[in-house]
Amino acid sequence: FCFKKQQKHVNHSVLSLTLSIFSEQARKLDTEIDQLKLQSEGIVQVAFSASLVEHVGGTYTGPFNTETTLIFKRVVTNIGNAYNPYTGIFTAPVRGVYNFELTLHGHGDNSYPTAARLFMNKELIFTAWEHQTTLSPSASNGGSLLLDAQD
Structure with a gap:
């Protein structure tokens, strides 16, 4: 058996895009949570x-x-x-x-x-x-x- 160390290449643009997508999804979820809180308090927008x-x-x-x-x-x-x-x-x-x-x-x-x-x-x-x-x-x-x- 031969074990070789593999070099992992990280594509920073893909990571940046992925982080951006997750940030946008988190922002949308925060907005939905805020709206649900208002609805549960009887406040309608x-x-x-x-x-x-x-x-x-x-x-x-x-x-x-x-x-x-x-x-x-x-x-x-x-x-x-x-x-x-x-x-x-x-x-x-x-x-x-x-x-x-x-x-x-x-x-x-x-x-x-x-x-x-x-x-x-x-x-x-x-x-x-x-x-x-x-x-x-x-x-x-x-x-x-x-x-x-x-x-």
């Missing part, structure tokens, strides 16, 4: 951010002759899954104060205004509206609302 178009230069929406529920095509954030991307409806999971902001951008050279309204339980809360026939109209509006669970 809710936030959503969405856009009508999926990318810059996306399609137009409207004009509409009647009130139409807008369904945001690009959901950037939906913590707590309170926004339903199929119906366009946000439902408060717990009683609390929720902040809503609308930001609109339209295209000029037409006779249609750029407008959107926020409703809560079929009651009009606020409107963002602008009408100009040239250039690019824009409008925004927002506010904080005290919602009950299921509003």
Whole structure:
């Protein structure tokens, strides 16, 4: 029998990449643990951010002759899954104060205004509206609302 000592070569880039992957997984687990702690304490985190178009230069929406529920095509954030991307409806999971902001951008050279309204339980809360026939109209509006669970 012949025993030979084997030289082990360590690839530092592979070790660095592996460490980076484990660090990212540990960070994600820490976030999940924090969220579970909040849930066990009865604290629910809710936030959503969405856009009508999926990318810059996306399609137009409207004009509409009647009130139409807008369904945001690009959901950037939906913590707590309170926004339903199929119906366009946000439902408060717990009683609390929720902040809503609308930001609109339209295209000029037409006779249609750029407008959107926020409703809560079929009651009009606020409107963002602008009408100009040239250039690019824009409008925004927002506010904080005290919602009950299921509003």
